[in-house]
Ligand SMILES: Nc1ncnc2c1ncn2[C@@H]1O[C@H](COP(=O)(O)OP(=O)(O)O)[C@@H](O)[C@H]1O
């Protein structure tokens with residue numbers, strides 16, 4: 001327990017030293033701010049591109065604050081996931097292949113402790129990046145478009161965060177037994193697969209973690225009362241994350257030595 | 260007799276059908292220094308990793324005796340892998356503090372002990388520099404510092420000098436000689452000379468098995484057998500004569516390599532007399548004749564080569 005904390009502190013020091021603690025939140029802040037700003041200035045942008053047909057400009061209706069906010073969150077399910085997965089892909093495989101894990105695991109640290117420290121480090125990055133990203137999206141949306149109930153935004157961001165955490169946990173799992181690029185590819189593939197399945201057959205997949213982004217968007221456009229409480233996607237996400245961490249611990253224990 | 264610190268019995272490790280370590284048994288006494296000696300692929304790394312608890316054995320047992328508080332035997336263990344990898348973004352000091360904390364020390368104690376350990380291995384000046392900028396020799400010494408910092412009762416070092424240049428090698432050997440006064444050391448090497456320089460016991464491994472083990476002094480006298488080396492000119496008659504000598508009753512073992520022959524004999528005096536007399540009588544063109552005794556090196560070369 002204590003040693004898991006020490007390894008976590010080392011993880012956080014590494015994220016700070018390698019500037020991950022800065023550039024990942026910056027990417028999320030930019031992604032979050034971009035959506036309300038672009039939406040607000042869309043008429044000007046279209047006008048500046050002077051060969052745009054007249055009808056489009058006149059038909060432009062400024063979307064509501066809730067829609068803009070959910071579009072901003074939508075950025076995180078594409079570019080956001082990509083950034084997170086690329087950061088997480090090396091977390092276990094890098095240390096397995098170069099041998100630094102062998103040295104740490106020769107100390108009183110269990111593979112599970114090692115994996116949990118890694119997971120907690122990734123969770124911290126996600127928490128910071130998403131928190132700051134959503135704050136900047138909210139700030140510009142309120143300034144430029146309209147106000148939103150804060151509690152709804154927090155709940156919507158949390159739902160999105162759980163979905164992103166699923167993608168991170170999958171990457172960690174694959175990183176425990178594959179090389180980094182394969183781990184990134186497989187986790188992107190499986191998250192995209194889940195999302196696709198959910199969009200094709202929503203009624204079948206509404207209990208899976210892949211339903212979380214949609215739930216988050218509805219929460220923003222329709223409000224908390226209209227959406228009601230839907231726990232099953234959160235529950236299945238928690239199970240998926242637990243499975244990934246447990247699986248990664250087992251696989252890490254078997255594959256900790258460099259070849 | 261004191262109870263041994265480490266007791267390994269019938270230790271095996273197989274990967275699929277390939278047997279890396281084929282059932283070995285040995286004991287390591289408290290305070291001793293033992294060299295695990297063997298050519299590449301002998302199973303040294305596999306053995307050390309099993310002792311360090313990094314690799315589950317396929318069969319057999321490893322007993323670590325002693326009064327260790329809190330349960331985890333790894334607290335009492337220092338381990339240095341064959342090519343240690345650190346975090347390049349850390350400084351040497353930070354890494355050793357990290358290792359000391361993992362071994363159970365609080366921050367303050369860890370910092371003090373880390374400083375002392377780094378000074379000890381000669382990295383005081385470089386302690387605050389990033390590990391990414393360290394040379395191979397410095398990394399090896401940092402590896403020693405992180406293995407030593409918590410004063411382990413058993414130090415496992417996997418080929419600590421094999422990758423170093425002569426100067427780095429000298430430094431690390433010097434350190435090992437000091438450290439052996441304080442704790443029990445098991446280190447692996449493929450060079451007999453390294454083992455003789457620091458240790459008093461060796462375990463010779465070959466193909467996953469122990470070919471020979473014991474105190475160096477005992478093994479030296481055991482393998483100090485009378486030996487006669489003969490070299491002739493390269494001609495068929497002489498080579499044939501060497502072969503006939505090899506079949507004589509006083510020859511225990513003959514190793515013939517063309518015009519070069521090494522004979523282990525039981526009675527040096529008689530053998531020398533007979534061989535020289537025959538050589539003179541048959542007019543054999545001798546180039547070299549040497550009577551002496553075999554060394555540990557000969558034994559080791561035989562194990563490694565055969
Ligand atoms: N992970 C592994 N999978 C398969 N074979 C292995 C593995 N690790 C070691 N071996 C084999 O076990 C044998 C002993 O290896 P090793 O212990 O590294 O020897 P040494 O350290 O004495 O050079 C070698 O033949 C090696 O190929």
Ligand SMILES: [Mg+2]
Nearest residue numbers: 303304341418
């Ligand atoms: Mg080896």
